[in-house]
Amino acid sequence: MSENIEKVKCLIIGSGPAGYTAAIYASRANMFPVLYQGTQPGGQLTTTNDVENFPGYPDGITGPEMMIELQKQAERFGTDVRNGWITKVDFSGDVHKVWVNDEKEIHCDTVIISTGASAKYLGLESEQKYLKLGGGVSACAVCDGFFYRNQEVIIVGAGDSAAEEAHYLSKLCTKVTMLVRRDQFRASKIMEARVRNTENIEILFNTETDEVLGDGQVVTGVRVKNNVTGETSKIPATGFFVAIGHKPNTDIFKDYLDLDETGYIINVPGTAKTNVEGVFVSGDAADHVYRQAVTAAGTGCMAALDAERYLAAKESVVEV
Numbered sequence: 001m002s003e004n005i006e007k008v009k010c011l012i013i014g015s016g017p018a019g020y021t022a023a024i025y026a027s028r029a030n031m032f033p034v035l036y037q038g039t040q041p042g043g044q045l046t047t048t049n050d051v052e053n054f055p056g057y058p059d060g061i062t063g064p065e066m067m068i069e070l071q072k073q074a075e076r077f078g079t080d081v082r083n084g085w086i087t088k089v090d091f092s093g094d095v096h097k098v099w100v101n102d103e104k105e106i107h108c109d110t111v112i113i114s115t116g117a118s119a120k121y122l123g124l125e126s127e128q129k130y131l132k133l134g135g136g137v138s139a140c141a142v143c144d145g146f147f148y149r150n151q152e153v154i155i156v157g158a159g160d161s162a163a164e165e166a167h168y169l170s171k172l173c174t175k176v177t178m179l180v181r182r183d184q185f186r187a188s189k190i191m192e193a194r195v196r197n198t199e200n201i202e203i204l205f206n207t208e209t210d211e212v213l214g215d216g217q218v219v220t221g222v223r224v225k226n227n228v229t230g231e232t233s234k235i236p237a238t239g240f241f242v243a244i245g246h247k248p249n250t251d252i253f254k255d256y257l258d259l260d261e262t263g264y265i266i267n268v269p270g271t272a273k274t275n276v277e278g279v280f281v282s283g284d285a286a287d288h289v290y291r292q293a294v295t296a297a298g299t300g301c302m303a304a305l306d307a308e309r310y311l312a313a314k315e316s317v318v319e320v
């Protein structure tokens, strides 16, 4: 083996709640984990303001602060947290090979994938501006809806996520305007019916977002365009929710791991195991249903325990 190749017992890819929780458990189990943070240290939660639904924080905590605390907790038990982006893997042999920034090669006994998923956004400059300011743009109604209670909000999208989130918001907000770009939903019939039957949800078909309007700090409304008539109009709102899908960050694994049609890694039900022995998955990279910090943390714990058991079973075979 070349001197440049590092050998690692447990490599964790990703630095959201799943990755850090896996790191806390793996380091406490003497697996000497090395964690690569990726290009967005802290993951999706760093794009959220206050997290009020993670147990143990009665006064809430900001997403970035929470991620710093999780990193500190993982480092306290010896996790080696590093900057770097995993660009390539090779899971074809007994030793799992991983490359960092296309240069450094690491050979791993176990790999825990916690690369998460990225919410899709429209890409409008005004949308990105208020997203970065934390001023009223969100891609997670369950995380942020509470901040808009008794207010009017807008949601973009027509799939199951948009329907579910519109319904969730309708219980908190006085009015939810749903912007659907075609003349029909993509959501399942039952979800569509639920939205249509909710009094304070107004659905605007053939409607696209032209611009997110604001006062420079917070969102005050949206200018929309009817893509059939070309007519534009302004809708007042304090919250702008985007629910047009997520993209799991799993492209580099597709040659080795079983993925579903959208790219989520398929785990063995009830475990964090993938179809490759010694490779485990946690968090949103395998979860298109719950997508919560606390569920990601839970599956991070599962991945570390599964990895520990895998190593213990392998070592006991060698001893015999």
Ligand code: NDP
Pocket: 122, 156, 157, 158, 159, 160, 161, 162, 164, 181, 182, 185, 186, 187, 243, 244, 245, 246, 288, 289
């Ligand atoms: P989907 O890909 O199913 O839907 C995305 C929606 O966003 C579509 O309606 C699409 O419009 C719209 N959209 C995409 N880009 C734009 C854009 N630029 N401007 C405006 N609208 C846009 O994603 P979901 O996240 O809703 O669902 C993902 C998967 O998860 C699905 O399989 C779904 O069934 C599942 N799911 C299941 C749930 C449940 O069973 N409880 C809950 C949530 C998700 P168009 O239709 O025109 O393409």
